[in-house]
Amino acid sequence: MAILVTGGAGFIGANFVRHWLASSDEVVVNLDKLTYAGNLESLAPLVADGRHRFVQGDICDAELVGSLLESYRPWAIVHFAAESHVDRSILGPGEFVRTNIEGTFTLLECARAYWSGLEADARSAFRFLHVSTDEVYGSLSADEPPFAESHRYEPNSPYSASKAASDHLARAWHQTYGLPVLTTNCSNNYGPFQFPEKLIPLVIVNALAGKPLPIYGDGCQVRDWLYVGDHCAAIRTVLTSGQIGETYNVGGWNEIANIDIVHTVCRLLDQVRPSPTGPYEQLIRFVADRPGHDRRYAIDARKIEQALGWRPAETFDSGIAKTVHWYLDHGAWVEHVQSGAYREWIARQYDAGSAP
Numbered sequence: 605m606a607i608l609v610t611g612g613a614g615f616i617g618a619n620f621v622r623h624w625l626a627s628s629d630e631v632v633v634n635l636d637k638l639t640y641a642g643n644l645e646s647l648a649p650l651v652a653d654g655r656h657r658f659v660q661g662d663i664c665d666a667e668l669v670g671s672l673l674e675s676y677r678p679w680a681i682v683h684f685a686a687e688s689h690v691d692r693s694i695l696g697p698g699e700f701v702r703t704n705i706e707g708t709f710t711l712l713e714c715a716r717a718y719w720s721g722l723e724a725d726a727r728s729a730f731r732f733l734h735v736s737t738d739e740v741y742g743s744l745s746a747d748e749p750p751f752a753e754s755h756r757y758e759p760n761s762p763y764s765a766s767k768a769a770s771d772h773l774a775r776a777w778h779q780t781y782g783l784p785v786l787t788t789n790c791s792n793n794y795g796p797f798q799f800p801e802k803l804i805p806l807v808i809v810n811a812l813a814g815k816p817l818p819i820y821g822d823g824c825q826v827r828d829w830l831y832v833g834d835h836c837a838a839i840r841t842v843l844t845s846g847q848i849g850e851t852y853n854v855g856g857w858n859e860i861a862n863i864d865i866v867h868t869v870c871r872l873l874d875q876v877r878p879s880p881t882g883p884y885e886q887l888i889r890f891v892a893d894r895p896g897h898d899r900r901y902a903i904d905a906r907k908i909e910q911a912l913g914w915r916p917a918e919t920f921d922s923g924i925a926k927t928v929h930w931y932l933d934h935g936a937w938v939e940h941v942q943s944g945a946y947r948e949w950i951a952r953q954y955d956a957g958s959a960p
């Protein structure tokens with residue numbers, strides 16, 4: 605038994621691979637291009653574990669994807685691989701269109717060809733889980749209800765537009781070809797192994813280095829934060845019990861303004877790693893706003909709770925405390941990411957392009 609995970613060296617993918625293998629002996633084939641966001645150091649304990657087969661490659665490479673499906677015969681594809689950072693999408697949208705749209709199209713086509721050729725039992729057991737974001741729904745005003753699965757699509761950034769397009773492709777491949785697709789639309793994740801250019805790890809890492817903590821605009825934009833381990837559990841639940849063709853919104857019931865996130869992180873750091881120069885909050889700097897910056901995201905996660913029994917296990921207080929401690933305890937991981945040394949680590953641990 606095997607599953608194919610794409611983007612399993614990224615933040616959520618690496619957490620998912622660890623989460624999956626903590627309670628399964630199935631082989632996980634991990635297809636990842638290792639862009640700046642892919643870091644095999646996040647999977648270090650699995651280097652010598654035969655259940656983890658890493659393959660460096662591009663989801664746009666149909667020949668490679670097809671050959672992996674034929675060799676490993678997975679019962680599921682869990683598709684994380686994407687360009688994921690809104691700020692990068694504003695500076696260079698091309699790679700977002702290529703990976704998020706063309707890459708998802710390629711995977712869907714390869715999955716369709718493979719699934720069509722399966723025996724009846726394997727065909728009915730097969731699943732394609734498309735991992736997406738709440739950002740496809742656009743921005744909420746302060747008094748609008750949270751995003752339900754039926755909310756209109758209204759993406760505002762090149763990132764969210766490319767993810768919206770990939771959601772539409774996934775939906776169409778189910779409606780038209782019957783491919784057994786499941787889609788999850790999740791809110792902002794935080795937790796271990798997140799690349800320190802996203803808000804929470806950026807603030808932790810910059811604060812510890814005595815660097816400015818940049819707040820875009822007035823800092824009153826609201827996100828619904830979910831601990832990454834809870835997202836992994838939700839994906840496992842949808843994969844094993846979700847209704848084919850359905851989409852499930854996944855969120856933490858934690859709407860928090862950016863400025864409050866930053867204050868919380870500063871206060872936690874003040875308690876556990878006080879700075880000799882005074883409270884970390886003095887490093888906060890308000891900077892120019894992000895163009896097209898969505899004001900508020902919030903998820904109505906009642907469907908996945910009522911239909912599948914999933915609820916987040918962490919509160920924001922418990923999750924953020926774990927996260928701050930994780931970054932304090934993993935200085936080497938942070939340092940390697942910042943210096944680019946994780947690439948040397950990969951070269952030492954892995955032969956390029958081959959499974960460990």
Ligand code: NAD
Nearest residue numbers: 611613614615616637638639641642662663685686688793
């Ligand atoms: P990430 O940027 O940390 O990781 C993405 C991974 O995909 C990296 O390992 C990268 O090397 C790989 N990748 C990129 N292009 C590739 C390609 N062409 N072929 C193969 N691999 C490629 O992203 P993340 O935060 O872990 O997000 C994973 C998924 O979850 C994405 O689809 C994202 O849209 C979705 N999502 C993220 C969040 C969040 O808060 N981070 C929330 C909801 C949904």
Ligand code: TYD
Nearest residue numbers: 690792801802803804806818819820825862
């Ligand atoms: P981010 O982590 O980039 O996630 P997303 O844009 O996908 O929600 O940003 C989270 C929020 O934090 C978003 O409203 C932008 C804001 N932000 C800052 O204020 N300063 C920063 O330096 C960063 C990276 C983000």
